[in-house]
Amino acid sequence: MIVVFGLRGARNWHAKRFRAVRITYPGHRVVTVPSGFSVLEASRWTGIPHASVCGGRGRCSTCKVRIVESARRLAAPNPVERVTLKRIGAPPSVRLACQLRPTADIAVEPLVSTGRGAVSSALRFDAAVAGGRELQIAAMFVDLRESTRLATGRLPFDALFIFDRYIQAVTQAIRRNGGHATSIAGDGVMSVFGVDEAIASAAHNAFRAALEIWNGLEILSAELADELRAPLRVGIGVHVGLAVVGLVRTGESQSLQFLGDTGNVAAKLEAQSKELNCTLVASVAALDLVAPGRTQVRTNSVAIAGKADPIKVAVFRDKRELERILSSTGAL
Numbered sequence: 324m325i326v327v328f329g330l331r332g333a334r335n336w337h338a339k340r341f342r343a344v345r346i347t348y349p350g351h352r353v354v355t356v357p358s359g360f361s362v363l364e365a366s367r368w369t370g371i372p373h374a375s376v377c378g379g380r381g382r383c384s385t386c387k388v389r390i391v392e393s394a395r396r397l398a399a400p401n402p403v404e405r406v407t408l409k410r411i412g413a414p415p416s417v418r419l420a421c422q423l424r425p426t427a428d429i430a431v432e433p434l435v436s437t438g439r440g441a442v443s444s445a446l447r448f449d450a451a452v453a454g455g456r457e458l459q460i461a462a463m464f465v466d467l468r469e470s471t472r473l474a475t476g477r478l479p480f481d482a483l484f485i486f487d488r489y490i491q492a493v494t495q496a497i498r499r500n501g502g503h504a505t506s507i508a509g510d511g512v513m514s515v516f517g518v519d520e521a522i523a524s525a526a527h528n529a530f531r532a533a534l535e536i537w538n539g540l541e542i543l544s545a546e547l548a549d550e551l552r553a554p555l556r557v558g559i560g561v562h563v564g565l566a567v568v569g570l571v572r573t574g575e576s577q578s579l580q581f582l583g584d585t586g587n588v589a590a591k592l593e594a595q596s597k598e599l600n601c602t603l604v605a606s607v608a609a610l611d612l613v614a615p616g617r618t619q620v621r622t623n624s625v626a627i628a629g630k631a632d633p634i635k636v637a638v639f640r641d642k643r644e645l646e647r648i649l650s651s652t653g654a655l
Contacts, residue, residue: 347392347430357567359584362388362420362431368567368582374435378508379421380590384411385435386420392430397423401628424584424629460517460581461529461563461609462589463502465493465536467510468556468597485547486510489555492543496535500528503579505586513590515581518568526563526612530649533559533603537642560593561605562586563612591627592636599623603639610637614648 346354346365356365363386366373377383381403390397394416400408404422417434467473467489474482493512494504501524502516514532517525536557544554564585570578592604607622614620621640624633639645 344425345428346425347428349432357565357583358426359424359565360582361587362386362418362423362425364582366420366433373420373433375421377421378506380508380511381407381419381422383407384413384419387411387413387417387434388420388423388431389434390416390418390429391432393425393427394429396427396429397425398629403628424587456568458517458566458568458581459522459525459563460515460566460568460585461522461525461561462566462581462586463497463514463516463529463533464560464586464590464593465512465514466558466593468558469553470510472552481550485550488543488547489540492539493536493557496532496539500532500535501525502528502532505578505580511590513586515566515568515579515586518579522563523612526561526609527649527652529561529609530605530613530645533561533605534642534645534649537602537645557602558593558596559603560589560591560596561603561609562589562592563606563609564588588627588630588634592625592634595625595636599625599638601638601640602642603645605637605639607635607637610648614652620644620648 343355344358344360346356346362348354348366348371352371354365354369354371356368360368361379363373363375363379373386375383375386377385379386384407397418400418401422404419407419408417420431420433467486470486473485489510490507490512494507497504497512497514500516501520502514503518504512504514506513516529516532520528536559540555540557544551547555562585564583566581566583566585568579568581570580588606592606596602596604604625610620621638622635623638624635626633
């Protein structure tokens, strides 16, 4: 009996310490994950088959779930989720698993079948391969501006050539600075820094990669000037925080991935770059790891869907501001 109470106490301590939430799936299968995980991430982490075509960006409805229990405890859908749910005429009980990040226990039912054999072939976050390590990481999300305009009026392979050069410039800058490109969805590239280094070094490397991408696209725009109506422009978001890092297996291949809220926030900061008319939006938490005090850097507080409090960010409209900071810290 003492052992039982001891184990129960340890479980309760862990849940409180890491703000864990319990997600119940059909068949009474219960998954416990840290607060900040999306329902889709929870499914993949534990090997539960869950359809998702767009890569978890809220651009499709294949990951949709019905909220069976505790719907009133959930935050309202963010703008991306709200648009998709409206397009499919979803009732209030239906949410997108990739966008839904519960902070309290819930029960869900995935609504799109993954087909036969899904259990064996589903994407799996394999803790046995990479240890499922919980790390402080830096996440960077890069997205190409006006990509639709670039493709309009071009032959498909001509457009593909430009997009391929862009993706190469971004991913090479990430790799050269010690990062890993974890996903490429259309013209959006998500990356992680800090898999094998301290968080301060990870933040430095993320900012160096951002500057290299900024410089690289200026060079690429000059090289492709005859093919472009206007120079290539991107938005970049950088954030730091806790994530679970490991390998996702599908069939015989595997790729490094990270799960949690940090990458989600980085993507939301990139989206803010449009509103703030700038190229780079970085959380002050990330910038403080590189340049404590951030002298003469513009800051703002921005509201992030799903977050109770605004996030303080540094705004970079001129790359010389970033160059100055990195030079002053010896990072260049």
